[in-house]
Amino acid sequence: MSYQKTPLRSRSSLGSYSTTTGSGSSLSRSGSNPTPGAKPHVKVTDLRRPPSSRGFHSGSPQPQQKQQAPRSRPGSAMGYFSGGSSSRPPTPSFQRLEPYTGSITVSIRPNPYSVHPFQPAPWDLDVRENSISNKQDQSSFSFDNVFPADASTTNSHVYQKSCSEIVKKFLHEGYNGTVFAYGMTGSGKTFSMRGENHDPGFVKLAIDDIFHIIESNSMSKIQYKLNVSYLEIYNEKIIDLLSTNPSSNGSDLKIRDDSMFGNKIVGITSPDIISKEQLLSLIKRGDTNRKTSATDFNARSSRSHSILQLKLTTIDIMSNSEQNATLSLCDLAGSERATSSLERRKEGAYINKSLLALSTVINKLSASASTSANTPAPPPSSEHIPYRDSKLTRLLQPALSGSSLISILCTIHLGSGSESTNSNNQFISETYNTLRFAARARNIVMNVSRNKSSSLGESPETLKLIEELRRTVETQKTELQLLQNHNGMTGISNNTSTGLTEQNLKISQLEGENAILNEKLEHLTRLTDLQKTETIILKNDTLNDLLGSGIENNASQVMMSNLEEFYKRVNYEMDEYKSYINHLENQLELQHSKNSLSRGNETSKTLIEPSVPDPEMEAVLKDQEEEIWHLKELIKDKDHIIKSLTKTTKLRRLMESNSANVLEKSEDHASKRTSVRNLDANDKENSTFGELKSFKISGSRSPDIEESSRFVM
Numbered sequence: 001m002s003y004q005k006t007p008l009r010s011r012s013s014l015g016s017y018s019t020t021t022g023s024g025s026s027l028s029r030s031g032s033n034p035t036p037g038a039k040p041h042v043k044v045t046d047l048r049r050p051p052s053s054r055g056f057h058s059g060s061p062q063p064q065q066k067q068q069a070p071r072s073r074p075g076s077a078m079g080y081f082s083g084g085s086s087s088r089p090p091t092p093s094f095q096r097l098e099p100y101t102g103s104i105t106v107s108i109r110p111n112p113y114s115v116h117p118f119q120p121a122p123w124d125l126d127v128r129e130n131s132i133s134n135k136q137d138q139s140s141f142s143f144d145n146v147f148p149a150d151a152s153t154t155n156s157h158v159y160q161k162s163c164s165e166i167v168k169k170f171l172h173e174g175y176n177g178t179v180f181a182y183g184m185t186g187s188g189k190t191f192s193m194r195g196e197n198h199d200p201g202f203v204k205l206a207i208d209d210i211f212h213i214i215e216s217n218s219m220s221k222i223q224y225k226l227n228v229s230y231l232e233i234y235n236e237k238i239i240d241l242l243s244t245n246p247s248s249n250g251s252d253l254k255i256r257d258d259s260m261f262g263n264k265i266v267g268i269t270s271p272d273i274i275s276k277e278q279l280l281s282l283i284k285r286g287d288t289n290r291k292t293s294a295t296d297f298n299a300r301s302s303r304s305h306s307i308l309q310l311k312l313t314t315i316d317i318m319s320n321s322e323q324n325a326t327l328s329l330c331d332l333a334g335s336e337r338a339t340s341s342l343e344r345r346k347e348g349a350y351i352n353k354s355l356l357a358l359s360t361v362i363n364k365l366s367a368s369a370s371t372s373a374n375t376p377a378p379p380p381s382s383e384h385i386p387y388r389d390s391k392l393t394r395l396l397q398p399a400l401s402g403s404s405l406i407s408i409l410c411t412i413h414l415g416s417g418s419e420s421t422n423s424n425n426q427f428i429s430e431t432y433n434t435l436r437f438a439a440r441a442r443n444i445v446m447n448v449s450r451n452k453s454s455s456l457g458e459s460p461e462t463l464k465l466i467e468e469l470r471r472t473v474e475t476q477k478t479e480l481q482l483l484q485n486h487n488g489m490t491g492i493s494n495n496t497s498t499g500l501t502e503q504n505l506k507i508s509q510l511e512g513e514n515a516i517l518n519e520k521l522e523h524l525t526r527l528t529d530l531q532k533t534e535t536i537i538l539k540n541d542t543l544n545d546l547l548g549s550g551i552e553n554n555a556s557q558v559m560m561s562n563l564e565e566f567y568k569r570v571n572y573e574m575d576e577y578k579s580y581i582n583h584l585e586n587q588l589e590l591q592h593s594k595n596s597l598s599r600g601n602e603t604s605k606t607l608i609e610p611s612v613p614d615p616e617m618e619a620v621l622k623d624q625e626e627e628i629w630h631l632k633e634l635i636k637d638k639d640h641i642i643k644s645l646t647k648t649t650k651l652r653r654l655m656e657s658n659s660a661n662v663l664e665k666s667e668d669h670a671s672k673r674t675s676v677r678n679l680d681a682n683d684k685e686n687s688t689f690g691e692l693k694s695f696k697i698s699g700s701r702s703p704d705i706e707e708s709s710r711f712v713m
């Protein structure tokens, strides 16, 4: 439902329900809402207001003397449902210049106990004519309903006449309805709205109607949702009567403008209703919370305005649409003169102030309606209506601006007051005020339109599915976001791994260079060793020559000592190499165990991923193995050299023995052979690496030496 301030117009949309009456009313039943601002279809001859069309009024006398020229007026919301004729009852004459062109349903109900049994009442009631006139000044007022000052007139009867049609329109057609009781203190407002056990009031009767409809439609395709809120305006504070929060008790709720409902009260309790009993119990609790006190005029006077709101949502499953409507039932505090209690006077001041504000708003609306009825194109909406002068008018603003059908029940005292309560003639004055207020309210014309039903769009199942899909999309979005975040992090780790790869590349480059350098070193070492070997060979050759030439002992001894020196150095170098090889082998082992450990860890980390051999590590291991192999080769060479040297040493010793026994050259070959064989045996013992490369001791030599050289091949 969207709320729009409706401009005042000369007749209510409800007037479209009025039919031509036998009395000459020509309001046509158009079947559609009239165009805002359009004048009703009225014949020139019909400008006089027709007499009442109600059957029992047909014979009633026409309003008498001093009758103001009657004007045509639209029917009220109640007219259509009043049974039989739909035309409004005639507007009776009124000597004062009070226009009656309104469509708000206004009813008058006197308090039956307000007439002094021994004093004549100053007012005449004409129940048939729905009029009331003052006996003294002959002023007469006519309304939609004037009830008798009779205790037998039940709330139910008053409700049927003044309220039930609005409730029906609220229930069946989506109209908002506002019913309020207005009148002097003690005149019977609360009695009418709340009622008593034996005579339930409007609230209970409306709830009965609502639940009757809800229950009778329980098997149909119509579903209802009902919410209730209950507030009071006490000393210009809006108080939630249904609040269960003790801390919020008495706190002033704020009113906010609302595009849907005109205004709304922020934070008011509005529970879902599931049963009539629950609703009645809630209202009873609210009634208990309402401020009441004893005054000079009423033992249980309401010191606040109360507004009970029932919000009904009607869901049509077939058309998959819903319609909202609000029924507001207001029990206003009574206007009153100063009472004896100071606190009551203070409350009374607030009450009177807000009632004055309501009265002013009604006057203005009424005046606008009169103007628009008499002028062709008035701009009623431009008129300032002081709704904001009080909380009451602020809350009633949407209703008074045309969003709601309105029924006002004005309760009055028929007596003149009593001297005991210092209210002599006060009642007459108050009743006059009430009647004027009621008359002006009745003059107000509004174009009230029903709330539009809005399509729910989708069936509940589809809505559920949509909701599920929406949730799935949300979940997927979150997952996507997580993945993106993860990828962002992976990007960082990729960068890191890129850095690592670059580092590894550098390492492998360096290792490559290192390997080349090592190779060079090894090559050079080999060359050196070769040179040394050649030197040895050279020396051996020299030795052979020596042996062959028979040089002197001294010179050969120098040469031999040089050879021994060389031999020692080579031995030392060989030890160095061996220790280096050991070191490398240890490192290799260590590296192997580390690799197997890290591979084991990787396997346990990945669990299902097969362990992929690290090519870099493999290459390093291969390099190291190669290095070890080369070193072993070197050692072989060194070993070879050592063997050569050892042989040379033995030869030297042989030479020494030869030189010592130059003349004993003739010693038998057998002993020489034995020596050479022993030498071979030693050679074999010293050989660590198996077969060694032979080297040649050239030059002329003795056959024995030649033979010994051959042994080591």
Ligand SMILES: Nc1ncnc2c1ncn2[C@@H]1O[C@H](COP(=O)(O)OP(=O)(O)OP(=O)(O)O)[C@@H](O)[C@H]1O
Pocket (backbone or CB within 6 Å): 110, 111, 112, 113, 151, 183, 184, 185, 186, 187, 188, 189, 190, 191, 192, 298, 300, 301, 302, 303, 332, 333, 334, 335, 411
């Ligand atoms: N139509 C009625 N029939 C029987 N009793 C009534 C009727 N109207 C009022 N009364 C009685 O008159 C007394 C005052 O009525 P009520 O409390 O309803 O007045 P009120 O307008 O609400 O007053 P206030 O503004 O001070 O709250 C009550 O005891 C109530 O029972």
